[in-house]
Amino acid sequence: MSSDLLWKLAVQRISFLKTDEKRKVLAYCINSGRMPERKTLVDLIRRDFRSSYKKESILHEAENDLSLMIKQGIFTLSVDDEAYPEKLRSIHNPPFLLYGRGETLLSDVLNISVVGTRKATGLAMEKAFALSFHLARSGAAVTSGLASGTDSAAHSGALAGKGYTLAVFGCGIDRIYPSSSKDLAARILDEGGTLLSEYPPGIPPVRYNFPERNRIVSALSEALVVVESPARSGALITADFALEQGRDVFVLNAASPSPSAGEGTNSLIEDGAVVVESADDVLRELSYSVKSRDRSPVLLSHSGSRATGRFLADRFRAELEEREISREGVYYSL
Incomplete structure (x- = not known):
């Protein structure tokens, strides 16, 4: 080296x-x-x-x-390396250095981020799993944050679909958080996926790391799907980052039996987010076509979906400004 x-x-x-x-x-x-x-x-x-x-x-x-x-076997990518993801490099203050384990990042496939609450209902977990399974079967990559609840269901669904999945950490690459996700992280590595972090080894999963992590989850993908979210959730912060980065934002119709569990996603819908029922809906909104389940999605003509066109990008600005996440010299309020 x-x-x-x-x-x-x-x-x-x-x-x-x-x-x-x-x-x-x-x-x-x-x-x-x-x-x-x-x-x-x-x-x-x-x-x-x-x-x-x-x-x-x-x-x-x-x-x-x-x-x-x-x-x-940890690899690194610096912001000026040729293999550094262009989508990530183009955002405000991209990570200077990425630490990874497993496969190097795939740049030639459609990448969809799937996020939601850690305390997801059973129905939301099932829907997140099914969505990610069919995205993977269609040849798309699935990105999430390895948290319990929705994130774990998304990664597990992608693995079950024999697809590529990427987990972005809010701590050092040598730590698995939460500890209950250790087996899942091992499966991701065993089955050709990637673990990724901007934090050096040994950095603990402190609270302010996760909003920073969420900007990477959204930036690496073509679109973000929010499965289930209460009113104050990290998934909503990710949605706001996605909109700022010009990504499409969708809400999966999980039909939560608990009004409070779906309060955040319901507010997204009220403000114009496009509701999707399936992986095919996501691909269709993005103008991707899958000719067979053995092939990757093929772009027809993508100029932004109804999700971006209809969504009010200022929806969460005021809320985020009230809980500004900052470290000296770096601000993540929008």
Whole structure:
């Protein structure tokens, strides 16, 4: 492995830097062969910061990350690598570095994100599983967040359909959260899927990581399907990111028996989100056609579905601004 990789791992450990700032610091490290002093770092990013910065500790952590990557077969993609997903690179402040396990990311298939509440009803779980199963059988990839409830049903359905599924973490790539998803994560790897995170090894699943993670879930896909969501749910944050990124947003008709369980998805529908009943509906809305179940979806002519055209993109702005998610120098309010 090149010394450039070690510098990338070190720069990614400076968590308060934006991606463009990390690019500047990486160039300095490669050219000088050392981590910048604090004053030099301030000059490079053109702003002061309050966060702790201990360059010796950061470099030591990066060396440990490199050793772990070799042991566990972890790969990385930096934002300027050719294989970095173009859909993700085009968003505001894309991840500087991605850590992955399993297959490298597929760029030549239709990718659909399927999300919803962790406390999904039985009916919603069944519907999420069936949707993902048929998407996989149609040749589409399924992306979700490995959480309990809807996410797990989506990944499991894609695996049952013998398809490719991608799980995006809200913690380090060496951790599985929740622990109840360990067997599912192992199956994803065993059956040709991918585990992905922007967080260095060892980073715990703290609360503010998940909205950050959700922007990746939405950005990697052509469209987002929300299965079931209460009024205040991470799935609604993902839906808002999807709209900001120009992705299509659908609501799966799960017909929740609990009014509160479907309150969030019902509000999406009221504001114009397109309701879908099946994988075929999703593909049709996206102007994709599947000639046989052994072939990948074929694009007919995609200029945006009714979901994007009808949806009121400002639906959740006020709510998100009230609970702004921020880390020093990085803001995710919309």
